[in-house]
Amino acid sequence: MEKRVAVLQGDGIGPEVTEAAVRVLEVVARRFNHNFHFNYGSIGGAAIDEFNHPLPEETIALCESSDAILLGAVGGPKWDQNPSELRPEKGLLAIRKHFDLFANLRPVKAVPSLLHASPLKEEVVQAVDMMIVRELTGGLYFGEPSRKTDKAAVDTLVYTREEIERIVEKAFELARLRRGKVTSVDKANVLESSKLWREIVDEKRKSYPDIEVEHQLVDSAAMKLITNPGAFDVIVTENMFGDILSDEASVITGSLGLLPSASVRSDGFGLYEPVHGSAPDVAGKGIANPAATILSTAMMLRYSFGLETEAATIEKAIDTVFEDGHYTADLSGGSDRVLSTKEWTDKVIEELD
Amino acid sequence: MEKRVAVLQGDGIGPEVTEAAVRVLEVVARRFNHNFHFNYGSIGGAAIDEFNHPLPEETIALCESSDAILLGAVGGPKWDQNPSELRPEKGLLAIRKHFDLFANLRPVKAVPSLLHASPLKEEVVQAVDMMIVRELTGGLYFGEPSRKTDKAAVDTLVYTREEIERIVEKAFELARLRRGKVTSVDKANVLESSKLWREIVDEKRKSYPDIEVEHQLVDSAAMKLITNPGAFDVIVTENMFGDILSDEASVITGSLGLLPSASVRSDGFGLYEPVHGSAPDVAGKGIANPAATILSTAMMLRYSFGLETEAATIEKAIDTVFEDGHYTADLSGGSDRVLSTKEWTDKVIEELD
Ligand SMILES: CC(C)[C@H](C(=O)O)[C@@H](O)C(=O)O
Ligand SMILES: CC(C)[C@H](C(=O)O)[C@@H](O)C(=O)O
Numbered sequence: 001m002e003k004r005v006a007v008l009q010g011d012g013i014g015p016e017v018t019e020a021a022v023r024v025l026e027v028v029a030r031r032f033n034h035n036f037h038f039n040y041g042s043i044g045g046a047a048i049d050e051f052n053h054p055l056p057e058e059t060i061a062l063c064e065s066s067d068a069i070l071l072g073a074v075g076g077p078k079w080d081q082n083p084s085e086l087r088p089e090k091g092l093l094a095i096r097k098h099f100d101l102f103a104n105l106r107p108v109k110a111v112p113s114l115l116h117a118s119p120l121k122e123e124v125v126q127a128v129d130m131m132i133v134r135e136l137t138g139g140l141y142f143g144e145p146s147r148k149t150d151k152a153a154v155d156t157l158v159y160t161r162e163e164i165e166r167i168v169e170k171a172f173e174l175a176r177l178r179r180g181k182v183t184s185v186d187k188a189n190v191l192e193s194s195k196l197w198r199e200i201v202d203e204k205r206k207s208y209p210d211i212e213v214e215h216q217l218v219d220s221a222a223m224k225l226i227t228n229p230g231a232f233d234v235i236v237t238e239n240m241f242g243d244i245l246s247d248e249a250s251v252i253t254g255s256l257g258l259l260p261s262a263s264v265r266s267d268g269f270g271l272y273e274p275v276h277g278s279a280p281d282v283a284g285k286g287i288a289n290p291a292a293t294i295l296s297t298a299m300m301l302r303y304s305f306g307l308e309t310e311a312a313t314i315e316k317a318i319d320t321v322f323e324d325g326h327y328t329a330d331l332s333g334g335s336d337r338v339l340s341t342k343e344w345t346d347k348v349i350e351e352l353d
Numbered sequence: 354m355e356k357r358v359a360v361l362q363g364d365g366i367g368p369e370v371t372e373a374a375v376r377v378l379e380v381v382a383r384r385f386n387h388n389f390h391f392n393y394g395s396i397g398g399a400a401i402d403e404f405n406h407p408l409p410e411e412t413i414a415l416c417e418s419s420d421a422i423l424l425g426a427v428g429g430p431k432w433d434q435n436p437s438e439l440r441p442e443k444g445l446l447a448i449r450k451h452f453d454l455f456a457n458l459r460p461v462k463a464v465p466s467l468l469h470a471s472p473l474k475e476e477v478v479q480a481v482d483m484m485i486v487r488e489l490t491g492g493l494y495f496g497e498p499s500r501k502t503d504k505a506a507v508d509t510l511v512y513t514r515e516e517i518e519r520i521v522e523k524a525f526e527l528a529r530l531r532r533g534k535v536t537s538v539d540k541a542n543v544l545e546s547s548k549l550w551r552e553i554v555d556e557k558r559k560s561y562p563d564i565e566v567e568h569q570l571v572d573s574a575a576m577k578l579i580t581n582p583g584a585f586d587v588i589v590t591e592n593m594f595g596d597i598l599s600d601e602a603s604v605i606t607g608s609l610g611l612l613p614s615a616s617v618r619s620d621g622f623g624l625y626e627p628v629h630g631s632a633p634d635v636a637g638k639g640i641a642n643p644a645a646t647i648l649s650t651a652m653m654l655r656y657s658f659g660l661e662t663e664a665a666t667i668e669k670a671i672d673t674v675f676e677d678g679h680y681t682a683d684l685s686g687g688s689d690r691v692l693s694t695k696e697w698t699d700k701v702i703e704e705l706d
Contacts, residue, residue: 153549196506219600
């Protein structure tokens with residue numbers, strides 16, 4: 001298989017972790033006889049510095065001629081005081097919208113050897129294995145009017161039937177490959193958009209009689225993510241609720257540094273990035289944990305390239321490296337057997353080779 | 354002092370827990386030489402059954418002639434399939450709006466003897482002592498347009514300067530009586546309404562130089578409530594974010610059953626209710642935990658009647674009863690020294706008398 005990957009390293013530890021992920025992908029290509037071409041482009045703060053735009057035309061063109069996008073992270077204190085249009089995260093919002101990446105997939109799974117780092121009790125989180133499916137190109141993030149004067153401000157939460165249908169279908173399809181349960185999260189006791197959302201879920205479920213469906217209000221979902229997170233399989237929700245709940249879910253197992261994400265559209269094209277941010281405090285030191293970015297490339301292989309075996313092989317290799325007790329500084333818990341980004345990636349590559 | 358209290362018992366365990374709270378208020382009145390008059394009205398499912406409306410005119414009139422409202426809880430499976438206008442929670446939304454109860458105050462404090470019931474590790478939650486200040490009459494809950502067709506739906510997140518100013522002032526005033534810190538939660542990197550919110554917080558803080566202020570994005574606040582909840586003092590946020598975050602916060606200490614709330618306007622008039630719901634499964638058995646409702650009356654004494662000593666006396670009595678090991682069934686952890694609603698309330702009254 002021959003594929004072109006656009007690599008947008010971004011800011012902070014972005015270059016280090018994407019570098020590690022590209023090395024892993026190269027090994028996978030060799031072992032499984034694929035050809036991956038990597039082409040680099042700018043986004044976020046780095047792009048603001050170089051092109052005075054968080055998502056330059058050059059980058060869009062590069063991504064358009066690619067089969068998938070690998071992103072490091074964007075943002076940092078350097079650009080925090082910039083005007084709104086020159087902020088790194090605008091690049092992220094713009095790339096999602098431009099490429100219609102409407103489905104944000106965020107798996108959260110308990111890693112047994114890391115549960116000690118969880119703020120929750122081990123018995124509450126040990127069974128966690130969920131996938132949050134967040135609608136990413138609609139709702140309050142992009143609805144019009146969205147404006148402000150000195151006296152008032154307005155944002156608009158709007159969804160069309162088509163926008164809801166495609167994300168709900170995505171959730172059902174994913175649930176089929178997992179434990180067969182979908183929790184649809186809304187605020188149907190207050191919001192009209194949530195009522196339409198709930199109706200569409202109830203229509204679609206008829207085509208998926210094998211899937212168990214439950215509706216949950218967003219406030220009660222925020223509680224259950226803490227009191228009984230193991231009960232969730234696939235959660236599907238609109239953009240703003242998904243932003244809040246997926247970040248809430250990302251800290252419950254204590255392995256935020258390991259969480260990958262995918263933002264995809266219907267034809268399989270997608271953007272893959274770690275959930276953690278650009279971590280400016282450790283940038284450039286060669287100590288960042290590349291696991292989340294490497295796991296994001298596994299999602300790329302699975303969802304954009306259909307290479308399930310290759311994806312699972314990467315995931316397995318990472319599990320083994322952790323089980324063998326190899327950690328980067330963030331997970332080492334003060335022990336002195338701490339590996340650098342490069343050394344830890346070498347261990348993963350040894351497992352793969 | 355002479356005060357009229359409207360008691361809206363509502364559904365499920367509502368009648369039992371408000372009954373207990375009224376008994377406590379009567380003892381406080383006697384001990385401190387006040388005169389509290391209690392008048393009963395209908396709301397929620399009970400009002401739908403009797404008046405075919407979740408908030409009948411009679412109830413509004415009763416509340417208008419009162420100095421404060423004590424509410425039990427609304428809702429239950431009986432009304433779950435009702436059309437939207439005949440649902441119990443519509444009564445709650447309508448009473449908030451009618452009386453302009455714009456400030457929802459929800460304190461969350463770790464109770465040492467109950468920390469074992471928390472899903473979080475003891476060391477993460479033991480220092481929790483926060484007050485969430487949620488804007489309650491604006492934003493997505495009430496903005497127009499709010500409508501839906503078969504093809505699309507829209508809700509509107511709108512705030513005026515005045516609406517934001519008064520809730521932000523409320524938060525600053527409350528912080529002064531506490532540890533002097535305000536965390537303002539918004540999504541200013543995406544929403545125009547959040548940008549106005551943040552500007553107003555930055556204006557207002559100039560009048561409160563003694564208060565420490567931080568801005569936090571809602572997604573990161575959802576994480577920090579789990580990873581470091583002890584760092585919060587006062588959190589102030591808009592209606593929808595407040596709904597989600599206050600419910601998230603309500604489960605972290607394991608004492609959801611004890612959490613009170615107040616919904617007040619500027620002149621001191623307010624509605625007081627436990628955070629827990631109507632618990633239809635235990636209703637009518639005389640075993641419900643009345644602590645949250647009794648603590649809500651302490652908030653009433655403090656915020657609507659200015660009776661700080663009386664409020665603190667109730668809170669102290671409840672602390673003592675827990676420290677002495679007296680629990681209702683929900684908190685007994687399977688021991689056989691379980692008190693009924695009435696017996697437990699008797700213990701509180703013994704402490705007060
Ligand atoms: C940076 C920000 C605009 C973005 C979002 O809110 O979508 C981020 O929080 C995320 O979840 O990817
Ligand atoms: C019942 C519902 C409309 C209400 C709300 O969302 O405000 C409830 O969740 C609350 O927080 O009091």
